[in-house]
Amino acid sequence: MLISEVPAFRDYWYPIAYSADIADEPVAFRIFGEQYVAWRAGDGTVQAAVDECPHRAARLSQGWVTDGCLTCPYHGWRFDADGRCVEIPSADPALPIPPRAHVDKVLAGERYELVWVCVGMPRADIPDLHEADTAGYTLIHEMMEVWTASAPRIIDNALDVSHAAWVHRNSIGSSANPRLESGPIERDGSTINFSVTMISQINDSQQRNTGLDVGLTRRTTHATLVQPFVFRGRMVYEENGLEHVLFKTCTPIDDETTLFCQFIARNDDPPPELWDSITAVDRQVQAEDKALLEHVNPNFPIEPTTELHTKADRMTLEYRKVLAELAATAPHVAPDAEWATGAPR
Structure with a gap:
């Protein structure tokens, strides 16, 4: 596709x-x-x-x-x-x-x-990203840049937590601890919710950003596919309750190119002088993803039998079902009056 x-x-x-x-x-x-x-x-x-x-x-x-x-x-x-x-x-x-x-x-x-x-007839509002404009969370914009990768591949990567142990082995992942603890997947229309726990690295930069000791820690991600190309991941560190909420959006420039935007919300009220350090870690992680994804075929297979899948791929397999259902839908031609004026609700 x-x-x-x-x-x-x-x-x-x-x-x-x-x-x-x-x-x-x-x-x-x-x-x-x-x-x-x-x-x-x-x-x-x-x-x-x-x-x-x-x-x-x-x-x-x-x-x-x-x-x-x-x-x-x-x-x-x-x-x-x-x-x-x-x-x-x-x-x-x-x-x-x-x-x-x-x-x-x-x-x-x-x-x-x-x-x-x-540029079409809206099926939904501008996505509701709760923590991004809620009291008690600090919004930090991290990046908006063009990637030579297709939007579905980028979002699929965000839903695929199991890659962290390998792609991010030099930043947040631990290849010695590749197994995940995951709960059930909940589906509501084109929205997917799931939670998964992984063993994550804490290096010197992350120690400064999180207040956790250098070494390994347990981190649970409560993830949502908000819209086909909008991802929200609320990452919770079990040791201190820190929430690092990651938002990723993919604007399709064309079949092979995407305007990738990432911003975060934090519940620990980080001082502005710490924002660059927080952003630097996230930028390193995304640079690791970008280096890999820019060499992956942009044609994204939505048929479940085209690629191989394991139990760890349940979230991404569900994503393929969402896209397959959208691909089969008729054009949407009936916006309500408020949208027709050009004013988002």
């Missing part, structure tokens, strides 16, 4: 930038192999549209924002927050602007200090 083969994937929300990065200039982004542009309108909201002027197909992302309107760099046409052309400089101002002079908008919203878009 390739991303482009499943229209249902377009009906979810995906991060395309940090909120702070959409400011005074238009920003180009690519999703599902198509070009789009995001900008901040005069009322402060983020808007997004197909990155093509209806006049002569110029890239609007090469233009600029004037009084909250997106200005085409080719002939200066200006488009408001609704995508309507409000000015054609070369035309007689007494003449009406043609109704076809508009850009094709897509839904955009903001949450968790991220800009999210949906």
Whole structure:
């Protein structure tokens, strides 16, 4: 299965930038192999549209924002927050602007200090990631970068805890302790929940970040497949109750390329001077995943017999079932009125 083969994937929300990065200039982004542009309108909201002027197909992302309107760099046409052309400089101002002079908008919203878009008809809201905006947890953004790996492969890797003992043997894993203790898998629609306990390494950097002694410790991950390309893992260290909640999102740029975003929430109120150290460990772990995944075939098999599976693969086998069911669904064409206005709930 390739991303482009499943229209249902377009009906979810995906991060395309940090909120702070959409400011005074238009920003180009690519999703599902198509070009789009995001900008901040005069009322402060983020808007997004197909990155093509209806006049002569110029890239609007090469233009600029004037009084909250997106200005085409080719002939200066200006488009408001609704995508309507409000000015054609070369035309007689007494003449009406043609109704076809508009850009094709897509839904955009903001949450968790991220800009999210949906280029289809939403099947769900911007995902609810509880700890990311709940009192008692500290939100830390760690990375947003392009990986030459497909979105399903990256999320499959997140659900596959058994790889940690080997891929992460130089960071958090212990190849001497590869076995896992896992509970039942719960499935509700396209949402999967499970818990798994592993033996994890604590090195000098992690000792500073967690307050645990250097050596081995038991860590339980309460994991959720929130949406097809959104993962949440609440990692709990048994010795001191520290919660390190990991959020991973995968925005499909195309079949083989993904905008990978990771952010965390912590329940120990870490001081800002510790954030770089916390992030450095997580970045090392993700770099280990990236180095492996960028060499894995992006074509993700959803048929259960294509690849071999063991008991430790139950979570990832269930993930294949979720994707197979979405691949078999008809296009979603009935958004409710609130979504139709472009305002996420």
